[in-house]
Amino acid sequence: MEPADTSVDQLPLKSLLFPGGDKDLVNTDGVKVTSDEIEGKILGIFVGPAWWKSLLKDRLLPSFADVIEEICDQGKELQMVFVPTPLSADLIHELQASNRAHEIESGPEEESFSSFIKSLPARWRAVPPSNVEAVQALRAASKTDSQVTGLAFVAADGQVITTSGMDILIEWGADSYPFTKEHLEDLDRPFAELKKNPTLKGLLERDGRDYLVKNDGTQVKVSSLEGPIALYFSAHWCGPCRKFTPDLIECYNQLKSEGKPFEIVFVSWDVNEQAFDEYFATMPWLSLPYSDKKANQALYKVYDVQGVPSLVILDSDAQIIQEDAVTVISAFDSRAYPFTDEKVEEMTQILEAEKEAQRASQSLESLLVTAERDFVVDHDSREVKLKQQGKPFEIIFISSDRDEEAFNKYYGSMPWLALPYSDRQPKRTTKQKLSEYFDVKGIPTLVILGPDGKTLNKEGRKAIETFGAEGFPFAKEKEIELNKAVDDEMEKRQQTVTIPQHPHILTLSKVPYPRGSYTCDLCSLDVNRWAYRCAECGFDVDVACIDKELQKQAAQEKEEPGVSEEEAAGTEDSETTRAAEAEVKEGWVCDGDVCHKA
Structure with missing residues (x-):
């Protein structure tokens, strides 16, 4: 079927929603209804994935369904229509990437649709998945053709009133009917005056x-x-x-x-x-x-x-x-x-002065000891006095876990010490004080302290991710030293390479610090400081992966015998044939060893 034409200013609602057969609009029991039900009414086009019930029933519908019922109870001319979002390969990939694939309901989409619409308010109607033309047209008109969900309101003549239906209902409630720009401006006017x-x-x-x-x-x-x-x-x-x-x-x-x-x-x-x-x-x-x-x-x-x-x-x-x-x-x-x-x-200046005084006298005890506690704990909950620590390097876990069960489970995976979870004072815990003192913006954060308790590096996570144990003792000076050594080494390397996995030239480049700004497109791990980059399309490969590829290429060249003139001619014929096939298969894209539809 050809894609529906959604470039028109007005949607042909009757022909879209009532094309005949099993494609006609249905009620929540799956029974076909007549076109009289939409006559002269504003249609609320709610697009959503029937195969993702937890999203619709638990999160989206509760935010506006009661408002819709209130509008209808007032006798307003409004008819809600559910439009199912098809489950595509791209959506599955996105859900897998966000670890939410388990929320997809198994089974045919038609079954998910029939099951879901039974949970909708009885006033609602729905477009069957079989009516592909209507689904495409309504998703495009409501600007949800590239999204999973959305709510648009369409006038009785097919004119789209707004594609921001959910935001409007949440903001204005039942007063938002009939959802036009002029009406919303009228609603906003007294608030604008009150604000002024x-x-x-x-x-x-x-x-x-x-x-x-x-x-x-x-x-x-x-x-x-x-x-x-x-x-x-x-x-x-x-x-x-x-x-x-x-x-x-x-x-x-x-x-x-x-x-x-x-x-x-x-x-x-x-x-x-x-x-x-x-x-x-x-x-x-x-x-x-x-x-x-x-x-x-x-x-x-x-x-x-x-x-x-x-x-x-x-x-x-x-x-x-x-x-x-x-x-x-x-x-x-x-x-x-x-x-x-x-x-x-005034308080900002006072607090900064207090912090400066704290930094001048900063020690492990001043940071971690309280009036009630002068110890941390190990995995057996044994008290370890801070002054007893004679190791060249130790880590103390400071938890942000919501409860003690989560703390115990997470801390169980760690080989080091921790602040006791019981360190929860009524107002300001040690964790809160340290977060403010070190200006912690998010977790995980690793602050490195020297033997005297003074701060060596507030960005210890970056240092360890970049240099590992080689970065010990993780002070800024050590970081600068190691970065210079790496930069000097990179200058001696081959500056441009080509690999079979990518058609363009890759150039050795320093990526923005810290690690994690880029991901290697071969191994999917974070790029570490330097990478070979494609200037044309942003393809990134870590230096270690390039070394492996170059070694592989060198080994293959060593093993492969010479090519005869006859074989060379055959190769040219094959390349000509492949070029011809590529022309014939217009609309396809070849990526490495795989060709797929564009």
Whole structure:
């Protein structure tokens, strides 16, 4: 079948969805429906993989299905249509690469489709996989022909209204109907005005409600609030939020105990009221009522919150004092009050001075010993005093595991020492202090300390990945020395090579540090400092792999006998034949020993 023409401005909906036979639109029981069901209605085209139920049922549909039901319950002319994403070889490869291939449902796609649509709301309709033309056309029109999922809204006349359906429903809820640009601009207008001229009343009151609530149900008038006032955008399902909330509670309680004016308003992004109640019960501050979802959504919109946790601090006139208060409080806690930029700058200078003093007196004990503990542990949980360590090199594992079971399992694979998992103080663990002190941005991170406890290298991971044991003691000076030796050696090597696995010339080049920026296209391992690169297509081969290939070529040349004139002529004939075959097989691509369709 020829691909559907999707270049037209309007989709021929009836002919696409009702071509006849087993290709007609069906309900959730797989029974054909009539074209009357889409007459005069906006169609919500939801594209998704029926063979990947965990993605659709557990992650995507819960984010907007209730909103669709609310719109339909209001009597709005909307018909949802599910369009199955075909399972292609490229998708299988992508899922295998991300270790998610096990989530693919086995069996024929038609069976997966029939099983999945039964789980959809009864109002929904679906395009059978057999209607290839409609599947292709609707995926292309909704701009999901190169993606797995998407939601578009199409007008009754076949005009595509928007291809950003999920984002619109999440942002505006049922108010987003009929999804047109003009309607969304109308919705946005009051928020744009509120953002331009904010007031606490306009931000926190809505539709006659002039109060906030405590977790015991007590109502507190918005008019009684005295700045600074922090809007805490957070959610129970968010791990980083649950990690930050105890720090914020400590900061809040400290300021209250000092009698300083300060209030926090929880702006929930929880998925249901039960999760909200459970999370809010841990908080000593105020909240918008969970039932007032529009007020919550409005604040997310006004402050353009793209992720949680987020903490925006306002003064009594609703002017922003601090937009990134999560970072500020994580770094300085209540000492940053009243959280102005000037106070943050002052605290930054104080903290840097403290760090400089710490670095001057830094030792293994100052970094790892606490008032309660002057030891690390081995695999038998025996205490090992830090001063007892006389080895030339030792590693101490500092865990970021979520629980002790995960810690024990991971640490069980390591031959070195560790901080006890029990080292969990209420506020700031040794791990947290070290992360801040060494400015750790992510894991794994390896910091190398000298015998005196002073820092030799904060990028020990790079040093070991690049040089291995040869880099000992992994100080920056040793790194520079070894890098120079490698660079000198590379200058003496053959600068360009060709190998059978690639048609272009490869040139010896220094790759950006650190290791891991490039991957060898022969062995799939990280390229180590130097590589032979193709300037035309970015093909990279590690020096060690090139050495193996050159040795192999040399051995083959030594073993192969000379070629006679007759054989040479035969070779030329074969090459002519292959060239002719390549011309005949237009649309194919030959890659090494394999040819496949382009």
